[in-house]
Amino acid sequence: MDQTQKWPARLWIVRHGESAGNVARDRAQQAQAHSIDYQTRDADVPLSCLGERQSDALGRWFADLPEDQRPDVFLCSPYVRARQTMNRVLQQCGVECDRVIYDERLREREFGIFDGLTRLGVEHRFPDQARALTLIGKFYHRPPGGESWCDVILRLRSVIDTITREYRGDRVLIVAHQVTVLCFRYLFEQMSEAQILEIDRQKDVANCAITGYTFDPSCGHTGKLALERYNFVAPLIAAGEPVTTEPDVPVGPR
Numbered sequence: 436m437d438q439t440q441k442w443p444a445r446l447w448i449v450r451h452g453e454s455a456g457n458v459a460r461d462r463a464q465q466a467q468a469h470s471i472d473y474q475t476r477d478a479d480v481p482l483s484c485l486g487e488r489q490s491d492a493l494g495r496w497f498a499d500l501p502e503d504q505r506p507d508v509f510l511c512s513p514y515v516r517a518r519q520t521m522n523r524v525l526q527q528c529g530v531e532c533d534r535v536i537y538d539e540r541l542r543e544r545e546f547g548i549f550d551g552l553t554r555l556g557v558e559h560r561f562p563d564q565a566r567a568l569t570l571i572g573k574f575y576h577r578p579p580g581g582e583s584w585c586d587v588i589l590r591l592r593s594v595i596d597t598i599t600r601e602y603r604g605d606r607v608l609i610v611a612h613q614v615t616v617l618c619f620r621y622l623f624e625q626m627s628e629a630q631i632l633e634i635d636r637q638k639d640v641a642n643c644a645i646t647g648y649t650f651d652p653s654c655g656h657t658g659k660l661a662l663e664r665y666n667f668v669a670p671l672i673a674a675g676e677p678v679t680t681e682p683d684v685p686v687g688p689r
Contacts, residue, residue, distance in 0.1 A: 439657040441599040445606040446648040446660060447506060448616050449493065452486030452523075453642040454516040457681035460553070469556030477543060477550065482519045488676050489643040490520045494527025496670035497608075506608035509534055510594075512541040512615070520643065521610040538597075540590040543612040547581025574628045584631075588618045595622060613640045613682060623648060623660050639680035644668050 459473040473480065482490065497505055505528060511521040522532045548564070549557050558565040561578075568576045577583040598607060609619075617640065621631040640646075645667040648660035668678045 440650070440652070441603055442650045442658065442660050443508070443598060443602050443605050443607045444650050445504070445506075446598075446609070447607070448609045448611065448619050448646045448648075449520070449524075450613050450616055450640045450642055450644055451482070451512075451514075451516040451520040451610060452489040452493075453483045453679045453681070454480050454486055455483050456480040456516070457486075457642070457679065458483050461681045463553050467553075467555060469553060469559050471551050471553065473551075477546075478514045481515050485677060485679065486516065486520070486642060487523060488674075489671055489679075490523035491527055492674035492676050493520075493643045493645075493670050494524035495674065497524060498528045504606070506606045508602050508605045508607040509536065510541065510598075510607065510609045511535050511537050512543065512611045513537040513539055514543055514612070517541075517610045517612065521608075524608075524610070538594065540594050541609065541611040541615060544584070544587050544614040545580070545582045547578040549578045549581060572628075572632070574632060584614065584618060584621075587614055588621060591615065591618050591622060616640045616644075616646050620646065620662075620665070624662060638666065639682055641666055641668050641671075642679045642681075643671060644678075645670070 456471070456473055456477070459471050463471045509521060509525065509530075511517050518535075518537070521535055525532050525535070548561060552560065557568070564578060568578075574584045577586060617631055617635055620626065620634065626634075646665050647663040647667065649663045650658055651661040652658035654661060671678050
């Protein structure tokens, strides 16, 4: 292997399967409620029954790859819905779940005082913060006690440092969250705020959708990861499972 090559050979970033929180949020939005009726902390929200089936379908897709093309490094958010997604994928692949590395830097964006609220709820309870969010935008706005997208990006920069230091030439699978997927794209593809928010505006990252990169030695002086696919949901469609895109959290203006 070229000693100047620092990247994995392949990298897949997957949003977790549909969660019970996604379902509760969708119900709250349809009812135009101010809060989401789900009484557990965000880190403990499990997959829905559909999310379990989506995760199994994703696992079968990975299992059908030739053995020398399947992931061999497994990084995961410690949140329950991400852990369950990863475990079900590995069960389909016949891989021991104790090989997973859980990394708190891959966790969901933290929402502080916005946690558990719909957009209507934020506007009703925290009108000053709602105006600030509209003015500043979610890329830079940090709700009290929470994180902006920039805060998520900051911790993901150190994840990338770990990946390039420890997993050069490997095939890495990451299971995390919607904002995490988008922020990784921002970093790997050296985007601007406007570019990543336009991608976010076009369509939500689907549950169990794959964002895939392949190392391209022809890019730059020493090569880099090149986007192969984004929001890839063919494994779910092939399995006859519905594709779901409910956001995990209160969303900023698009």
